[in-house]
Amino acid sequence: MLRIAIIGCGKVADQHVGAIHRIPSCRIVSVCDRELLMAKQLCERFHISECFSDVQEMLQSTHPQVVHITTPPQSHFQLAKQCLEFGSHVYLEKPFTVTAEEAEELIEFAERRGLKMTAGHNYQFTLEMLEMRRLAKAGFLGGKPVHLESYWSYDLGDISYVGPVLGNPAHWVRRLPGQLFHNIISHGLAKLVEFLDDELTEIIVTAHQSSQLRLLGAKEVLDELRVLIRDKSDTTALFCFSTQVKNLNQLRIYGPSGSITADIIAGTVVRKENRAYKSYLTYFLPPLKDAREYLRNASVNVINFVRQRLHQDFGMKELIQRFYQSIQGETPVPVPYREIILTARLMDQIFAQIYTDNEAQECHNEVNRVHSDGRLPVARGGITDRTRRSASS
Amino acid sequence: MTLKYIVSPADRILVTGSSGFIGVKVVEILLEYGFANLGCFIRPSSRLDRLKERLEQCPSGKNVELIKGDLLSRDDCRKAAEGVSLVLHLAAGMEKSFAGAFMNSALATRNLMDAFLEYGQPKRFVNVSSFAVYSTLNLKRGAILDETCPLEEAPQERCDAYGFGKLKQEELVKQYGERDEMPYVIVRPGVVFGPGKRDLSGRVGIDTFGIFMHLGGSNHLPLTFVDNCAEAIVLAGLTPGINAETFNVVDDESLTSRQFLRAYRKKTGRFSISIPYPVTCALCLLWDKYAKWSNYQLPAVFNRRRCSAEWKGNRYSNRKLRELLRWQPRISMDKAMEAFLGQFEAKSR
Ligand SMILES: NC(=O)c1ccc[n+]([C@@H]2O[C@H](COP(=O)([O-])OP(=O)(O)OC[C@H]3O[C@@H](n4cnc5c(N)ncnc54)[C@H](OP(=O)(O)O)[C@@H]3O)[C@@H](O)[C@H]2O)c1
Numbered sequence: 001m002l003r004i005a006i007i008g009c010g011k012v013a014d015q016h017v018g019a020i021h022r023i024p025s026c027r028i029v030s031v032c033d034r035e036l037l038m039a040k041q042l043c044e045r046f047h048i049s050e051c052f053s054d055v056q057e058m059l060q061s062t063h064p065q066v067v068h069i070t071t072p073p074q075s076h077f078q079l080a081k082q083c084l085e086f087g088s089h090v091y092l093e094k095p096f097t098v099t100a101e102e103a104e105e106l107i108e109f110a111e112r113r114g115l116k117m118t119a120g121h122n123y124q125f126t127l128e129m130l131e132m133r134r135l136a137k138a139g140f141l142g143g144k145p146v147h148l149e150s151y152w153s154y155d156l157g158d159i160s161y162v163g164p165v166l167g168n169p170a171h172w173v174r175r176l177p178g179q180l181f182h183n184i185i186s187h188g189l190a191k192l193v194e195f196l197d198d199e200l201t202e203i204i205v206t207a208h209q210s211s212q213l214r215l216l217g218a219k220e221v222l223d224e225l226r227v228l229i230r231d232k233s234d235t236t237a238l239f240c241f242s243t244q245v246k247n248l249n250q251l252r253i254y255g256p257s258g259s260i261t262a263d264i265i266a267g268t269v270v271r272k273e274n275r276a277y278k279s280y281l282t283y284f285l286p287p288l289k290d291a292r293e294y295l296r297n298a299s300v301n302v303i304n305f306v307r308q309r310l311h312q313d314f315g316m317k318e319l320i321q322r323f324y325q326s327i328q329g330e331t332p333v334p335v336p337y338r339e340i341i342l343t344a345r346l347m348d349q350i351f352a353q354i355y356t357d358n359e360a361q362e363c364h365n366e367v368n369r370v371h372s373d374g375r376l377p378v379a380r381g382g383i384t385d386r387t388r389r390s391a392s393s
Numbered sequence: 394m395t396l397k398y399i400v401s402p403a404d405r406i407l408v409t410g411s412s413g414f415i416g417v418k419v420v421e422i423l424l425e426y427g428f429a430n431l432g433c434f435i436r437p438s439s440r441l442d443r444l445k446e447r448l449e450q451c452p453s454g455k456n457v458e459l460i461k462g463d464l465l466s467r468d469d470c471r472k473a474a475e476g477v478s479l480v481l482h483l484a485a486g487m488e489k490s491f492a493g494a495f496m497n498s499a500l501a502t503r504n505l506m507d508a509f510l511e512y513g514q515p516k517r518f519v520n521v522s523s524f525a526v527y528s529t530l531n532l533k534r535g536a537i538l539d540e541t542c543p544l545e546e547a548p549q550e551r552c553d554a555y556g557f558g559k560l561k562q563e564e565l566v567k568q569y570g571e572r573d574e575m576p577y578v579i580v581r582p583g584v585v586f587g588p589g590k591r592d593l594s595g596r597v598g599i600d601t602f603g604i605f606m607h608l609g610g611s612n613h614l615p616l617t618f619v620d621n622c623a624e625a626i627v628l629a630g631l632t633p634g635i636n637a638e639t640f641n642v643v644d645d646e647s648l649t650s651r652q653f654l655r656a657y658r659k660k661t662g663r664f665s666i667s668i669p670y671p672v673t674c675a676l677c678l679l680w681d682k683y684a685k686w687s688n689y690q691l692p693a694v695f696n697r698r699r700c701s702a703e704w705k706g707n708r709y710s711n712r713k714l715r716e717l718l719r720w721q722p723r724i725s726m727d728k729a730m731e732a733f734l735g736q737f738e739a740k741s742r
Contacts, residue, residue: 009492010496011492011493037495037499037500037503038495041492045557046549163438164436164438168437308688308690310690311689
């Protein structure tokens, strides 16, 4: 029976507890939050016996084998290190750390101590992502991907979350180097990184503020992001994060002989062979094949629902379960460390271009100017030395 | 005139949630009663159009101080509580997540009470709670629900994050009352309605898949018009001799769910289907059973506790409110409905 602890008792902790409860052979022994009342409310609702406001005290009195850290990212590095020093394996919510440097240091530290870590990239383990991975491995693409596209949308409609973030420059989200993007985009980037080389040779970033966000009144927060990436072997990738496009969370992979689209919202995996049809058949057969694909997906989803495999939180449960299995020595860690680090490096790069580089600063100024002249602001920059070094190391 | 109240017009009064649906009215009524030394707590992201409009309309409104902050910050609470004699605490967590609701209801209240006790001149803390804290599981259909009714024991099982936050908030207030002798009063409004709030209460029914399902049948609704409710809150803050009392707030005249929906449909032309209580009950039980059996593949949002609390149907009393606070509704139900329906476009024929 694995002994589990949770640090940080906010909204995400509830999701973790729900998922852990569905996994056999593990038990939540304690929870901890700097704010004891928060820890208490979680304990009370889920009948967990021990709650703490001090991490060291929790570690020492309940000896958890695994600690889930679901606190704001600024605290991830220090808390994870503390748990690793104590000898616990660590599940760190996304974004893994604030910078890639911290991510590398943590992973190295964990490995030296023979401990395991994972990042909260739970959307990598949804049913459709598992199926996409299976197809890619089975060779459906016909080789290394030529091009990838990851779309990640985030609805600002419910302002109970963004309202306080936008209204308060001291909010922890606003203090992240990548602000709103920093807290959200790692899911969408992790999907690309899985299929990219370690060495990224080009990263072009453009970001701006949507008119909706402008109306909500936070000047310096950007919420529309596009990134174009090329790796060493010339696989290209497009990342699109948008608050204006609604309900679009997709990964599209284009290979030499086929393409696959995994839709995280619809739970579908649509395959398409790259083949030509004679004459007018090109107008009849491909749509029919697409229709068949969607029908197949709908029936798979119904069957999975009836068999209780389709669960809204499937990805998180699957990731946690795989992580626990890796701890028990059966399998490798679910999210390869290479992917965690590359995601963090990519994020560093993106934020450097849009928020801190001189060039990006210009863009940022332009963001504030753009609305009067109607032009779209574009921040452009090739890969910097820092990324080249980190990519090749 | 003000001698009959526990605070004088010179005393500082703090209103939290002051830009909210009920808060704006509370501020307006306080000004009307002659209390202008007001601090209105707002968040930097709060929408202020309604509050500012009211303050501009009232001559003494210009003296009102808007205090920007977040009750989750102890510093902001201190800033707001300095020299305050009376707190009318309306801010609440409306989030769907338990943690979010708990934070903005219970945690925020704890911060505010700490600051009030340390930096204020506490004469009273009025905690605005809700009917969501009651459990009617053991109450017969049609029985009277009053201040003595049992509180919900299992809000998690009821899947009601808001109710959970409000219950924990009340618990803390009572604890501060007993432990720190903080003078307090609890006000529990029923369904507050009026211009500024377009959504129908869940007690009438639920809007799902584009259809409005009427679940309230011929149940009486615990309605209170926003002006009437706001005045009850103000009186709970001012009236002497009611320390540690709890007051339910409902108007004198009640409407059944069917009457309310009929008036609404007549105005808006919305389509609805009615589901009788036994069917609602059976569906809730079935949903709950499936949710548990399937390890929460479906969240247990429909369950026997919610079904009982929202759709079983009880009667409500405002006797205590009338007797101890000498409150009476300032707006009749006819006028209230007229004002409520006035915010909707008439249906096009
Ligand atoms: N409406 C009803 O039918 C009803 C029924 C029974 C009881 N009540 C109670 O009556 C009170 C007022 O309700 P309402 O309908 O007027 O709700 P509302 O319009 O949603 O107002 C709630 C207010 O609380 C503020 N708030 C939330 N978290 C805060 C925080 N951390 N710091 C500072 N302010 C915070 C909100 O600020 P923002 O504007 O910035 O979001 C908002 O102004 C609540 O306590 C509610 O539980 C209402």
